[in-house]
Amino acid sequence: MNYSEFKKATFWKKAQNENVICLLCPRNCVIKEKGLGFCKTRTNKGGTLYSLNYGCSVALTEESIETEAIYHYMPGAKILSLGNIGCMMNCDFCQNWETSQMRHVDMKNIIRVSPKEVVDSALKRGIKILSWTYNDPVVWHEFVMETAKLAKQCGLLNLYKSAFYLSEEVVRELCGVIDIFSISLKSMNDEFYQKVTKAKLSPVLDAIRIVSAHKKHLEISQLVVTDLNDHDEEFEKISCWIRDNLGKQTPLHFVRFHPAYKYKHVSRTPLDRLYRAKHIAEKVGLQYVYIGNLYKEGAADTVCPVCKTILVERFGLKIKVSDGLSKEGNCLKCGEKSNISLNNHDAPINNLNEQMQNFKNRYSRREGSFHWNREINSVLIFL
Numbered sequence: 001m002n003y004s005e006f007k008k009a010t011f012w013k014k015a016q017n018e019n020v021i022c023l024l025c026p027r028n029c030v031i032k033e034k035g036l037g038f039c040k041t042r043t044n045k046g047g048t049l050y051s052l053n054y055g056c057s058v059a060l061t062e063e064s065i066e067t068e069a070i071y072h073y074m075p076g077a078k079i080l081s082l083g084n085i086g087c088m089m090n091c092d093f094c095q096n097w098e099t100s101q102m103r104h105v106d107m108k109n110i111i112r113v114s115p116k117e118v119v120d121s122a123l124k125r126g127i128k129i130l131s132w133t134y135n136d137p138v139v140w141h142e143f144v145m146e147t148a149k150l151a152k153q154c155g156l157l158n159l160y161k162s163a164f165y166l167s168e169e170v171v172r173e174l175c176g177v178i179d180i181f182s183i184s185l186k187s188m189n190d191e192f193y194q195k196v197t198k199a200k201l202s203p204v205l206d207a208i209r210i211v212s213a214h215k216k217h218l219e220i221s222q223l224v225v226t227d228l229n230d231h232d233e234e235f236e237k238i239s240c241w242i243r244d245n246l247g248k249q250t251p252l253h254f255v256r257f258h259p260a261y262k263y264k265h266v267s268r269t270p271l272d273r274l275y276r277a278k279h280i281a282e283k284v285g286l287q288y289v290y291i292g293n294l295y296k297e298g299a300a301d302t303v304c305p306v307c308k309t310i311l312v313e314r315f316g317l318k319i320k321v322s323d324g325l326s327k328e329g330n331c332l333k334c335g336e337k338s339n340i341s342l343n344n345h346d347a348p349i350n351n352l353n354e355q356m357q358n359f360k361n362r363y364s365r366r367e368g369s370f371h372w373n374r375e376i377n378s379v380l381i382f383l
């Protein structure tokens with residue numbers, strides 16, 4: 001191992017016998033000389049903790065902000081998505097397991113990038129938002145912080161998509177540079193967390209409360225896994241917790257699961273369970289509840305909770321902002337504040353209206369279905 005290529009880690013302390021304790025996530029791994037933490041991205045060399053994945057990235061991808069389960073911030077905005085390798089959790093149903101679980105990573109797919117290269121790449125493409133996503137950005141914290149700071153200096157925004165199992169000090173540091181948080185809450189059951197994700201629930205909830213207290217843009221999603229966390233009690237608990245701790249305006253996304261990793265023996269999430277989740281969350285009082293990963297009309301529209309005007313129409317990842325939404329993000333019909341932040345972002349909306357209509361026409365002309373019960377990386381569909 002050539003340690004000169006690695007980066008000295010932040011958030012750790014020395015322990016007895018030249019061991020170190022990593023403080024990045026609540027797991028607090030005690031790491032011996034040349035040993036690795038649970039995430040396999042941090043090692044101890046001579047009593048100092050090093051990050052092994054600094055600047056190790058999967059290919060940078062241009063996507064739209066809706067890909068990250070963010071519907072209330074600059075709808076339709078382009079983002080530059082970055083992911084790296086490793087994870088502080090190990091969810092049996094992980095949808096990104098080929099990069100999140102180190103033993104499965106194919107290093108041929110990994111490139112080395114510098115903070116400046118990432119920022120330059122976004123600027124060159126006219127992209128205003130960097131999205132820290134895929135495996136989990138927690139485990140390349142040093143690279144995220146350095147790049148996110150540089151991005152801000154260059155007028156860019158940062159989006160952080162994470163399962164949010166991290167230390168409170170780290171959350172506070174992130175709040176200094178991250179503008180938009182998309183947090184995946186796996187369940188409201190601690191036993192589920194420990195057994196299925198190998199983490200714990202309460203640090204995740206505490207970390208989410210800190211983001212909310214910092215008044216950052218925040219949306220929550222739950223991956224609804226068939227026969228695992230897809231029952232009424234679960235939907236009610238997550239909805240009530242969000243209403244009582246983050247406010248009823250906080251968007252909640254129930255995301256459709258596809259079979260992956262150790263969860264290949266079940267089918268995709270049945271539609272009735274997703275609609276049931278949406279119904280329960282709305283009944284509990286949440287104002288903006290969405291179904292993600294689903295191409296069905298109405299599943300992901302933003303509707304004014306008072307007068308029911310459609311404010312943003314979505315079909316898959318295509319969006320159409322309605323004339324009923326003011327530049328300030330309020331419903332023009334009844335005046336209700338929607339909490340949608342357009343952030344002076346009105347340029348792409350007309351294009352998107354047209355794009356979505358074309359897409360919808362094409363899609364509805366040839367709608368079909370297939371039984372999806374095995375892991376699929378890509379599907380080529382001729383329309």
Ligand code: SF4
Nearest residue numbers: 022025028029037039
């Ligand atoms: S970030 Fe990795 S090494 Fe550090 S405590 Fe968490 S799992 Fe352990």
